[in-house]
Amino acid sequence: MTAVQKRIFINKLALVFSTLSAVIALAFLFWILGVLVMKGVSALNWNIFIYEGAPPGYAESGLKHALVGQLILVGMATGVGVPLGILAGTYLSEYGKNSKLANTIRDISDIMMSAPSIVIGAFVYAVVVIPMGHFSAWAGAIALAIMMMPIILRTTDDMLQLVPGTLREAAFALGAPKYKVIMDVVYRGAKAGILTGVLLGVARVAGETAPLLFTSFNDNFFTTDLNQAMPSLTVTMFNYATSPYEDWQQLGWAAAFILSMFILGLNILGRLILLTRKKGK
Amino acid sequence: MASIIDIKEECALHVRNFDFTYKGAEAPSLKKITMPIAKNSITALIGPSGCGKTTLLRSFNRMHDLYPGNKYEGEILFDGRNILDPKEDLIHLRTRIGMIFQKPTAFPMSIYDNVAYGMRLQGIKNKTELNDRVEKALKDAAIWKEVSDRLKHDANGLSGGQQQRLCIARAIAVEPEVLLFDEPTSALDPISTQGIEKLIIELKDRVSIIIVTHNMQQAARVSDYTGFMYLGDLIELGYTEELFVTPKEKLTQEYITGKFG
Amino acid sequence: MVDKLFQNLTRISAFLILLIVAWIFVVLFNQSTEAMQTFGLDFITKDEWAPNVDKFGAYAAIFGSVASTFLAMLLAIPVAIGVAIFLSEIAHDKIKGFFGVSVELLAAIPSVIYGMWGLFYFVPILRDLTGGMGIGLLAAGIVLSIMILPFMAAVTRDAMNTTPDILKESAYALGGTQWDVIKDVIIPYAKAGIIGSLILALGRAIGETMAVTFVMGNVHKVPTSILSPTTSIPVTLANEFTEADTSLYFSSLFGLALTLLIMSFVVIAIAKFYFLRKARRA
Ligand SMILES: Nc1ncnc2c1ncn2[C@@H]1O[C@H](COP(=O)(O)OP(=O)(O)OP(=O)(O)O)[C@@H](O)[C@H]1O
Numbered sequence: 001m002t003a004v005q006k007r008i009f010i011n012k013l014a015l016v017f018s019t020l021s022a023v024i025a026l027a028f029l030f031w032i033l034g035v036l037v038m039k040g041v042s043a044l045n046w047n048i049f050i051y052e053g054a055p056p057g058y059a060e061s062g063l064k065h066a067l068v069g070q071l072i073l074v075g076m077a078t079g080v081g082v083p084l085g086i087l088a089g090t091y092l093s094e095y096g097k098n099s100k101l102a103n104t105i106r107d108i109s110d111i112m113m114s115a116p117s118i119v120i121g122a123f124v125y126a127v128v129v130i131p132m133g134h135f136s137a138w139a140g141a142i143a144l145a146i147m148m149m150p151i152i153l154r155t156t157d158d159m160l161q162l163v164p165g166t167l168r169e170a171a172f173a174l175g176a177p178k179y180k181v182i183m184d185v186v187y188r189g190a191k192a193g194i195l196t197g198v199l200l201g202v203a204r205v206a207g208e209t210a211p212l213l214f215t216s217f218n219d220n221f222f223t224t225d226l227n228q229a230m231p232s233l234t235v236t237m238f239n240y241a242t243s244p245y246e247d248w249q250q251l252g253w254a255a256a257f258i259l260s261m262f263i264l265g266l267n268i269l270g271r272l273i274l275l276t277r278k279k280g281k
Numbered sequence: 282m283a284s285i286i287d288i289k290e291e292c293a294l295h296v297r298n299f300d301f302t303y304k305g306a307e308a309p310s311l312k313k314i315t316m317p318i319a320k321n322s323i324t325a326l327i328g329p330s331g332c333g334k335t336t337l338l339r340s341f342n343r344m345h346d347l348y349p350g351n352k353y354e355g356e357i358l359f360d361g362r363n364i365l366d367p368k369e370d371l372i373h374l375r376t377r378i379g380m381i382f383q384k385p386t387a388f389p390m391s392i393y394d395n396v397a398y399g400m401r402l403q404g405i406k407n408k409t410e411l412n413d414r415v416e417k418a419l420k421d422a423a424i425w426k427e428v429s430d431r432l433k434h435d436a437n438g439l440s441g442g443q444q445q446r447l448c449i450a451r452a453i454a455v456e457p458e459v460l461l462f463d464e465p466t467s468a469l470d471p472i473s474t475q476g477i478e479k480l481i482i483e484l485k486d487r488v489s490i491i492i493v494t495h496n497m498q499q500a501a502r503v504s505d506y507t508g509f510m511y512l513g514d515l516i517e518l519g520y521t522e523e524l525f526v527t528p529k530e531k532l533t534q535e536y537i538t539g540k541f542g
Numbered sequence: 543m544v545d546k547l548f549q550n551l552t553r554i555s556a557f558l559i560l561l562i563v564a565w566i567f568v569v570l571f572n573q574s575t576e577a578m579q580t581f582g583l584d585f586i587t588k589d590e591w592a593p594n595v596d597k598f599g600a601y602a603a604i605f606g607s608v609a610s611t612f613l614a615m616l617l618a619i620p621v622a623i624g625v626a627i628f629l630s631e632i633a634h635d636k637i638k639g640f641f642g643v644s645v646e647l648l649a650a651i652p653s654v655i656y657g658m659w660g661l662f663y664f665v666p667i668l669r670d671l672t673g674g675m676g677i678g679l680l681a682a683g684i685v686l687s688i689m690i691l692p693f694m695a696a697v698t699r700d701a702m703n704t705t706p707d708i709l710k711e712s713a714y715a716l717g718g719t720q721w722d723v724i725k726d727v728i729i730p731y732a733k734a735g736i737i738g739s740l741i742l743a744l745g746r747a748i749g750e751t752m753a754v755t756f757v758m759g760n761v762h763k764v765p766t767s768i769l770s771p772t773t774s775i776p777v778t779l780a781n782e783f784t785e786a787d788t789s790l791y792f793s794s795l796f797g798l799a800l801t802l803l804i805m806s807f808v809v810i811a812i813a814k815f816y817f818l819r820k821a822r823r824a
């Protein structure tokens with residue numbers, strides 16, 4: 001075999017190997033996705049949306065409590081994390097710029113984005129749950145908001161920086177004060193990007209279980225009392241799945257399916273917004 | 282309507298009725314190109330931006346095959362064989378027809394390894410042979426003096442002009458028969474440009490050269506033949522001295538006098 | 543007036559993130575002082591974790607975290623690089639788009655679902671294949687590797703995609719094959735970015751709770767074999783935090799949380815500030 005023939009052979013081998021690894025990886029991932037869809041869809045029925053949790057063996061048991069709890073928790077976290085994240089991102093892009101301080105904040109946020117979420121839960125337990133004396137929706141929402149803030153901060157920062165400087169200058173030239181320029185020109189220019197960032201940030205946080213385990217804890221019944229433990233899809237899924245009862249496990253898969261669809265939906269929506277914006281330009 | 286001179290010398294390549302269409306494009310980017318490329322001489326391709334110079338150049342080493350869906354029609358004869366044949370051995374073809382790009386493309390490895398890369402691909406392992414041929418290629422590319430004491434250094438530490446000469450050394454080290462240059466000096470300062478031009482002229486004893494350039498003075502300085510392209514057509518191919526002084530086509534005349542483009 | 547107000551509002555929000563991070567460290571440190579004072583270095587070097595006699599040594603959990611992450615990396619890295627090569631160099635445009643997006647979407651699936659799949663579908667298979675319980679270090683390593691695979695493959699692909707086309711074309715123009723170009727040009731060029739991405743994935747794996755908590759066993763013992771049940775820091779926290787009944791137990795759990803936070807901070811900081819920054823500069 002000549003050197004070149006050998007090279008061509010090795011090339012084929014290497015390409016086959018990486019294709020194979022892609023196939024294996026995707027096979028595993030689609031296996032998981034398949035299980036999720038099969039199990040989830042077969043467990044879906046209207047009762048899930050009508051009834052709250054019930055002891056195992058009850059026909060009239062559902063996930064209403066967890067669905068509503070999840071929405072409340074994620075909603076509150078979004079309400080706090082998104083405005084704070086956008087404001088902080090605005091500071092970095094419009095005021096801090098490339099200063100040392102701004103760059104430090106960027107670095108710290110980057111690290112925070114990958115920090116173990118269970119540690120955030122432990123922190124919130126110490127500063128919210130212990131002083132209050134009990135688990136609460138507040139604690140869960142705060143934990144999620146802490147996770148959300150750095151994500152929103154970084155995307156806002158990136159997206160605002162994409163707005164061309166000439167646009168800002170044009171507005172300044174008309175005599176607008178800085179906050180007006182930011183509100184009317186910069187935010188408007190970066191609208192799609194920020195919205196995508198928010199959607200992806202919400203999606204990322206909505207799937208978190210660990211930070212809720214000992215903050216909002218869990219409850220098998222419907223509640224809207226923010227001062228009490230609050231059920232969530234993720235923790236309910238965790239508890240039901242590890243329970244020995246067949247019907248609870250079923251409900252766990254249904255919860256997994258509903259939550260995944262919600263998260264995938266947010267992700268796809270975020271991508272579409274970015275895509276249409278790019279096309280529009 | 283195109284005016285193509287008949288080349289009396291031996292030809293390195295012969296383009297015949299060549300059409301090229303990019304993937305998804307409605308119309309071909311090159312239309313019925315017929316063009317002889319003289320051996321051991323320099324052929325320059327000029328024309329306004331987007332006329333198809335790069336597209337034509339990249340057909341000679343089938344670079345377009347890296348992106349699926351592009352379509353060649355017609356013939357490019359090299360050694361009596363049509364290199365557009367789908368069965369053509371591209372690895373072999375590309376060792377015989379080398380290419381230098383618009384920007385220097387030093388690989389992320391040492392200066393020595395850069396120059397030795399093509400030879401190693403061909404299976405040359407012998408240390409002394411590699412050393413000799415690396416040295417010769419670097420000398421031929423007029424960069425030996427500058428780098429002989431730091432062959433093991435990262436090639437990305439060199440200046441732009443040095444890197445471009447390194448790329449030329451890398452290309453000539455495998456002793457190709459044809460070299461394709463796509464605006465090789467467009468990213469360089471005037472002094473480096475001069476050096477590269479001088480080098481290209483020296484190389485033509487050994488290889489046939491096709492050079493795409495935006496700079497008409499450059500074409501006039503270095504080339505023996507010049508082809509003028511416009512909107513995917515080869516409008517005129519002639520001796521460089523004649524084409525720039527007494528062009529046969531009206532379009533060529535307008536272009537070289539700066540009436541458009 | 544409004545201008546100043548707005549500026550200060552943004553500034554306070556930005557500082558808030560620094561404040562929170564500092565606060566997290568201070569709180570975890572304070573909460574864990576009791577454990578640190580009681581056990582000193584023994585806390586991380588001893589593996590006896592016995593709530594009934596108020597003895598807490600985190601070695602088994604730390605070992606489990608490191609071992610399961612190591613195992614996951616060992617399995618995931620070659621496959622992720624293979625997938626990244628496939629996605630950036632081999633697949634045709636349409637497949638590239640479809641699988642590329644699939645991989646990114648899979649990275650967004652909540653990790654608890656990987657854990658549930660592991661418990662119900664993978665552990666039984668592993669049990670049949672290897673005997674024993676199925677639950678343990680190996681199961682945790684494999685489930686963890688599958689969980690980080692999409693993220694790892696996506697970021698590795700992104701790093702590879704930074705290689706300029708013209709550089710790849712230069713290697714093809716010398717008669718290189720696809721594999722020659724990948725190993726001699728793309729991987730060396732994107733090396734810093736690839737390593738940074740892999741370490742970033744490691745940072746995620748080490749702090750992952752839900753994917754492994756079902757399949758690891760939560761047994762505070764240094765595993766004697768790859769099949770033994772064991773525990774990791776996040777798994778211990780998830781299982782025991784709400785059960786702690788003495789202040790020393792509690793403090794020890796906070797000690798674990800602090801250890802984990804420091805481990806992941808160091809790993810992520812190395813990835814970010816050494817490799818990824820270098821990659822961006824290149
Ligand atoms: N990858 C591609 N896909 C589709 N069309 C392309 C592609 N590359 C170039 N074209 C089109 O083909 C035509 C010729 O392009 P080419 O790059 O060959 O021009 P050129 O003469 O080299 O121009 P320049 O002087 O600007 O380098 C142009 O109309 C261009 O838009």
Ligand SMILES: [Mg+2]
Pocket residue numbers: 334335336493
């Ligand atoms: Mg060109």
